[in-house]
Amino acid sequence: MRAQVAIIGGGPSGLLLSQLLDVHGIDSIVLERKTKDYVLGRIRAGVLEQGLVRLMEQAGVATRLHAEAYRHDGTLISYGNETFRLDFSAHTGSSVMVYGQTEVTRDLYAAREAAGGKIVFNVEDVVIHGADTDAAHVTYTLDDKDHRIDADFIAGCDGFHGVSRQSIPLDVRREYEKLYPFGWLGILSETPPVNHELIYASSKRGFALCSMRNENLSRYYIQCSLSDKPEDWTDAAFWAELKRRIPAEYADQLITGPSIEKSIAPLRSFVTEPMRWGRLFLCGDAAHIVPPTGAKGLNTAASDVHYLIEGLRQFYESNDSQGIDSYSHKALARVWKAERFSWWFSSLLHRYPDQSEFDLKMQQAEIDFLRTNQAAQRAMAENYVGLPY
Structure with a gap:
């Protein structure tokens, strides 16, 4: 087989890339190691920046998003029982949309299928060959048969554990990583959200987040030990701990119910450089x-x-390689700003095991500064709704 672009990974980034390529008359093949049902069964975050919304519009897959998503013009931040609202619209003139990543992926699958896009599921033994030459190609096995795709370019959208990053030689790539000493225990419940906007809560017992998917589906998180396992936490224990960490006025309003999904996610900051090697691009x-x-x-x-x-x-339109030559530089410049924001926001709200009394006072002062300073609120709002591309 041959394609102008071979895409490894059938998650939202690979599908969005494939759909946008199709819009511009560039053909692609997507390789996915799991089934479609498996990909759609993964529970992920659902806060979309306006930049992503615009890309969905350009890809022609934003109809359901605009009909069903929830627009959030701000968020609540609490420290103990003190709560303040950060107004995104007032500071930036913009907002975010709450729409589950699963729904984004579902919309993209539907669009690719309607367009006759080529997606190959259940592939194994994917290997990238000749990425630093003019003969780039990908091999894989499917149903015990060997296959090959020759391509002008290869897009690695296969996640942290995929083959794409590992295909870049160690003497070329450099990796930066920070591991956080805690995780997030999250549950999904068929209950109405406790508030119409997200609540980010810092408490003496640790961080908590009150989020939602829709008016009858809520997503809640609490900071937990990395040694914890989901089965260590009963639903009753989770709800009791969540109530201890959010302000009393919201704890009193919280409607609880059985969890339909429960998992623990470790927290990591990670960047690899460069994001391009020859004809291979990482996404x-x-x-x-x-x-x-x-x-x-x-x-x-x-x-x-x-x-x-x-x-x-x-x-493809102008035979000009300037854009692909600058891809890694442009992408990384924005990536590092997103890394900074996520690191800062995590440091602001979580309890760290080695924090001194001085550290805790500084953390409280930082939150109070954000609560009272308009410039600080604007900076946070600009980062939250999404920095420009």
Whole structure:
């Protein structure tokens, strides 16, 4: 087989890239190691920056998003029982949309299928060959048969554990990583959200987040030990701990119910450089990971797709390689700003095991400064709704 672009990974970044390529008349093949049902069964964040919303519009897949998503013009931040609202619209004239990543992926699958897009599921033994030559190709096995795709370019959208990043030689790539000494225990419940906007809560017992998917589906998180396991926490224990960490007025309003999903996610900041090697381009989690605080993972992957699409369009429409040559530099410049924001926001709200009394006072002063300073609120709002591409 041959394609102008071979895409490894059938998650939202790979599908969005494939759909946008199709819009611009550039053909692609997507390889996914799991089934479609498996991909759609993954529970992920659902806060979309306006940049991602615009990309969905350009891809022709924003109809359901605009009909069902919730627009959030601000968020609540609490420290103990003190709560203040940060107004995104007032500070930036913009907002975010709450729409589950699963729904983004579902919309993209529907669009690719309607367009006759080529997606190959259940692939194994994917290997990238000749990425630093003019004969780039990908091999894989499917149903015990060997297959090959020759391509002009290869897009690695296969996540942190995929083959794409590992295909860049160690003497070429450099990796930066910070591991956080805690995780997030999250549950999904068929209950109405406790508030119409997200609540980010810092307490003496640790961080908590009150989020939602829709008016009858809520997503809640609490900071937990990395040694914890989901089965260590009963639903009753989770709800009791969440109530201890959020302000009393919201704890009193909280409607609880059985969890329909429960998991623990470790927190990591990770970046690899460069994001391009020859004809191979890394997108999303294949190149960088952010803590979930502030919901930058999917949104940063979307900005990668934006820069790559612009570069490939320029190449195919004008035979100009400037865009693909500058891809890694442009993408990384924005990635590091997203990393900074997620690191800062995580440091602001979580309890660290080695924090001194002085550290705790500084953390409280930082939150109070954010509560009372308009310039600080504007800076946070600009980062939360999404820095420009």
